[in-house]
Amino acid sequence: MTPLKSGTQFSFDLLAGALTGRDAARATGTLHVLGNPGGRIHLRDGGVICVESPGSPGPDALLLRTGRLSESEWTAALTTGTRGTIGETELHVVAMMATHDAAFTVVAGEVEDCVFTPQTLDTAVAMSVAIDPVRLLQETSRRITSLLALPCSLSPHRDRVAPVPGADLHDLAPVREEILAHATGRRTTRDIAFAAGRSVYPVTIEACRMVTDGLMTVVAGTSVIATAAQPLVPLRPRKPPTRRPPTQMPPTQMPPAENPLPEPPEGDDGDDVPLPRSLRRQLLPKLFKQPERKKL
Known part of the structure; x- marks a missing residue:
């Protein structure tokens, strides 16, 4: 994925x-x-x-x-x-x-x-x-x-999904039946949302859970497999990297982010919650006007 x-x-x-x-x-x-x-x-x-x-x-x-x-x-x-x-x-x-x-x-x-x-x-x-x-x-x-x-985090724009052959598809919820009907192996969750006339976020979340439950699979060759936890790094650097002298040691890789994300609740009710602490500390401390907690 x-x-x-x-x-x-x-x-x-x-x-x-x-x-x-x-x-x-x-x-x-x-x-x-x-x-x-x-x-x-x-x-x-x-x-x-x-x-x-x-x-x-x-x-x-x-x-x-x-x-x-x-x-x-x-x-x-x-x-x-x-x-x-x-x-x-x-x-x-x-x-x-x-x-x-x-x-x-x-x-x-x-x-x-x-x-x-x-x-x-x-x-x-x-x-x-x-x-x-x-x-x-x-x-x-x-x-x-x-x-x-989620255990299986799909990219709504890249990962294409298809039903798992031989999976038990009986007694499914209407939303899952609709997702399966549009999951042809050539569509991402964004494409399925357009085909079903639904919002991308709930379709993506439900599709992730269906992959975890063994009802759908990610089509091989449509995504990059993540082999290990990766740090949060930009997609493109704002400035081109500068060349370092041959005698200088290369920079070390950023360690994985602390405080792993918790498992979301089974029912997503859409209520607003504060920004994650890591993002709030880095991005919007003045806007939220919340003092930083001192590390113990």
Whole structure:
């Protein structure tokens, strides 16, 4: 399976630094996240009103899947602004679901750079009430932490999955049946989410558990096998490495991160939790305004 730890912290740090930096503070505009899959974060007076990414289904896909909105109604919504029987509160909830999922998808991929522009771009569905960037980062961190804590952590963008031949597929939950129906061996969990009209995060988490339970397997040749625990290092260095004199000893490798991640609970209720201590200590001590605990 593709090791997520090698680049996830670097992606999170870049996004968090840009989203809470001077340019985005109390600003209205768009934060362009460059990378794979990348995305756009729409800001209004410093608050997040929408996150879009080509790597996750948008509010339209989620609404069409539930049957609350037909394709003709969605087409009319884009042209006239009407949304049929969808209420403002329900639309806000769906937009928030898509926003959190897009942020997770962006960080689970590769973030190369973030560029803020004061230009405001149109969005099909935006949240009626903006959310604080730190709250968005907290939820994104919680989801990444839960994924990394699973025995089998799939990359939603790289690992392709397929059913295990001969596995007992009787009496499965509807979600698992739907995932298996779309797991052709040529699709990642991101692809399955698009095909099923579901969010990427819950599909990825459930697929990880299905691999652990022996119902699905990662297709050989579609991912890199992690042979040992790897430290959190950036995907790409910000500066090219400098050449060292032949007589100088090479730098030692970073030791594995302390405090291994705990196993996430079986039921993921989506509640916000604080950032992991390691990320909070390195990234956002001033924003969280929590004093560091002294080491015993």
